[in-house]
Amino acid sequence: MSSDSVQVRFVVAPFLPEHQPALGVSTLVSVLQKEGIKASVQYLNVQFMRQIGWELYYYLSYATPPEILAGEMAFLPASPDLLLGEMVFAPALWGEAASNWEAYADLLTPLLEVKQHTEGATSGGARREQALHWGKAREQIRALREDSPRIVRQWAQELLRDKPRVIGFTSTFQQNVASLALAKELRRLVPREELTIIMGGAN
Structure with a gap:
């Protein structure tokens, strides 16, 4: 490893809202660098927003109720075994056995259609109206x-x-499934002896 190589890399995965900086990992980078350890933060959430477009990213990260886990469902086919609420998703990394999106989406349709109709007149509703509609x-x-x-x-x-x-x-904020799926892929590529993977945050 060269002296310019990053030794510690922190990852901010989707779907943290793009306007909310991750202060914890940014602080850790400063602490590590003071100790002579080269560190950086990879804001995959911002990178991903640019890739899929602001409308869809905003819809998943901010415009839908967090308890419906729409952002988590987006990365479920790339995830290890998970338990979300009362639904157990079958074991399949990159999985065809992941929960059926269409069935879940059918359950969400009444809730999200009503929510979008009623929030147009509320504070912040104007910005929400700029986002995608459920269909x-x-x-x-x-x-x-x-x-x-x-x-x-x-x-x-x-x-x-x-x-x-x-x-x-x-x-935090619906980042669990994307983070776990990415950690699983990193471990597949690199053994424990060469790479340490750690998880933290409010979740």
Whole structure:
């Protein structure tokens, strides 16, 4: 490893809202650098927003109720075994056995259609009205789910480009599934002896 290589890389995964900086990992970078340890933060959330467009990212990260886990569902096909609420998702990394999106989306349709209708007149409603409506968002989320395994593999290659010794994830705001899927792919590519993976954050 060269002296210019990053030794510790922190990851901010989707779907943290793009306007909310991750102060914890930024502070850790400063602390590590004072100790002579080269560290950086990879804002995959901002990178991903630019990739899929502001409308869809905003819809998943901010315009839908967090308890419906729409952002988590987007990365479920690229995830390890997970338990979300009362639904157990079958074991399948990159999985065809992941929960059926269409069935879940059917359950969400009444809630989200009513929510979008009523929030137009509330504070902040104007910005929400600029975002996608559920009918269009549903199809875009389905396409995103299908592409999520490729996205995670691409991220893993980017994170490993200068062979960091530690990769740390901060997880809040529907970042769990994307973070776990990416950590799983990193471990598949690099053994424990060469890479330490850590998880932190409010979740």
